[in-house]
Amino acid sequence: MANKITFPHNFLWGAATSAYQIEGAWNKHGKGESIWDRFSHTPGNILNGDHGDVAADHYRLWKKDIALMKRIGLRAYRFSIAWTRILPGGRGKANQKGLDFYSRLVDGLLEAGIVPFVTLYHWDLPQALQDEGGWAVRSTAEAFADYANVVSRALGDRVQHWITHNEPAVVTWLGHEDGVHAPGIRNSAEAVRASHHLLLSHGWAVPLIRRNSPGAEVGITLNINWKAAASNSAADRNLTREQDGKWFRWFADPLYGRGYPSDMVEYFARCGALPQGLDFVQAGDMDSIASPTDFIGLNYYARELFRADASPNDPQTVFSYPQTPEHWTEMGWENYPDGLTGILCRVYFDYQPPKLYITENGASYSTPPDENGNVPDELRTRYLQTHFAAAHRAIQAGVPLAGYFVWSLLDNFEWAFGYSQRFGIIWVDFQTQKRILKDSAKWYRSVIRKNGIS
Numbered sequence: 001m002a003n004k005i006t007f008p009h010n011f012l013w014g015a016a017t018s019a020y021q022i023e024g025a026w027n028k029h030g031k032g033e034s035i036w037d038r039f040s041h042t043p044g045n046i047l048n049g050d051h052g053d054v055a056a057d058h059y060r061l062w063k064k065d066i067a068l069m070k071r072i073g074l075r076a077y078r079f080s081i082a083w084t085r086i087l088p089g090g091r092g093k094a095n096q097k098g099l100d101f102y103s104r105l106v107d108g109l110l111e112a113g114i115v116p117f118v119t120l121y122h123w124d125l126p127q128a129l130q131d132e133g134g135w136a137v138r139s140t141a142e143a144f145a146d147y148a149n150v151v152s153r154a155l156g157d158r159v160q161h162w163i164t165h166n167e168p169a170v171v172t173w174l175g176h177e178d179g180v181h182a183p184g185i186r187n188s189a190e191a192v193r194a195s196h197h198l199l200l201s202h203g204w205a206v207p208l209i210r211r212n213s214p215g216a217e218v219g220i221t222l223n224i225n226w227k228a229a230a231s232n233s234a235a236d237r238n239l240t241r242e243q244d245g246k247w248f249r250w251f252a253d254p255l256y257g258r259g260y261p262s263d264m265v266e267y268f269a270r271c272g273a274l275p276q277g278l279d280f281v282q283a284g285d286m287d288s289i290a291s292p293t294d295f296i297g298l299n300y301y302a303r304e305l306f307r308a309d310a311s312p313n314d315p316q317t318v319f320s321y322p323q324t325p326e327h328w329t330e331m332g333w334e335n336y337p338d339g340l341t342g343i344l345c346r347v348y349f350d351y352q353p354p355k356l357y358i359t360e361n362g363a364s365y366s367t368p369p370d371e372n373g374n375v376p377d378e379l380r381t382r383y384l385q386t387h388f389a390a391a392h393r394a395i396q397a398g399v400p401l402a403g404y405f406v407w408s409l410l411d412n413f414e415w416a417f418g419y420s421q422r423f424g425i426i427w428v429d430f431q432t433q434k435r436i437l438k439d440s441a442k443w444y445r446s447v448i449r450k451n452g453i454s
């Protein structure tokens with residue numbers, strides 16, 4: 001007989017999106033240009049020349065989207081604010097139309113009984129600030145604190161959950177070292193400087209948000225996959241530790257008051273990424289970065305295996321995994337639910353945040369509507385079901401997990417992959433903007449109703 005798994009009372013079942021990936025209206029009502037507008041308008045950067053000019057047209061269709069959230073029964077919705085709608089040039093006078101848009105969205109969510117979780121930065125820096133040096137310069141951290149102040153003053157009476165940054169590691173390494181994300185820089189030294197200013201901007205924003213939004217929870221979201229060595233060799237284990245250091249500890253350690261991990265300082269110095277040492281760290285910075293938060297948000301998707309002597313380092317060749325679409329999502333990411341239990345336990349027992357949320361988890365499968373107009377995406381349902389069960393195992397082990405946001409509410413613009421990857425539990429026809437609840441969304445509705453799974 002199947003066991004029923006019940007989640008804690010008041011568990012926040014949600015779904016997440018981000019501004020650039022769904023809103024469209026890239027130059028409407030006073031919005032300024034962001035680095036993602038510039039990057040996606042530059043030929044060669046995005047698969048098929050796609051861009052977010054219209055995306056899922058959520059700027060226009062937000063009321064319908066809230067109605068769909070209600071149909072699913074979501075208890076919480078995580079979305080991000082486009083900095084360039086609020087401060088088109090990055091700083092200065094606020095654009096009232098931009099503030100009004102988010103204010104209406106928040107009111108609409110509250111009326112629908114859905115708790116708004118606001119992310120302030122999901123990668124769309126104002127281009128005007130990039131032109132002054134972007135995250136590689138300290139003044140961008142100051143501009144972010146001002147922006148956080150403006151937004152939390154406007155929404156802080158109604159928004160009680162704030163996330164400063166989404167995945168600063170992705171901004172750092174994909175945006176500034178690999179150059180596959182905006183702003184498309186390929187420079188390790190600039191990347192490390194950018195990481196410091198991202199963290200610093202978080203630390204400066206936290207007390208401002210607390211002042212403007214009394215009683216609110218404030219946190220940050222980090223991405224963390226389950227990283228494992230492909231063998232017991234010292235080379236594989238060292239590589240795994242370096243990759244974990246680069247993608248997770250470099251961000252988590254300073255946030256929890258440990259400073260930058262010394263093995264990574266040595267590693268970056270060896271790689272030539274610290275030509276002037278840590279000259280960008282000023283007195284008081286590390287205390288600001290360690291400003292106490294109320295929760296950590298974690299985005300988990302997959303396991304990654306590391307093999308030092310293989311090129312390309314293709315995890316699919318390491319063990320003879322089943323080559324099925326169930327095991328590998330269309331992103332080529334491994335479906336590995338146990339990793340979710342692992343990262344939740346690791347982060348809680350190692351760093352001891354007061355509370356955790358899974359702020360993103362989901363799978364890309366492009367299952368289209370069938371002849372009856374249903375979207376039978378059972379692979380996504382199975383992915384979610386096994387990951388919910390994995391999260392529950394962590395709760396049973398003592399992890400204070402308070403909510404879970406499926407990525408994503410809607411099919412959307414998947415960055416460098418354009419519209420080729422579909423993560424939504426709602427199908428979006430990008431020609432007509434018609435939406436269809438996928439079977440996974442209908443299944444999710446029953447999970448939320450029962451507060452559990454079988």
Ligand code: IFM
Pocket residue numbers: 018021167299360407414415423
């Ligand atoms: O679409 C992204 C999101 O913007 C950040 N986290 C990972 C998702 C899937 O790649």
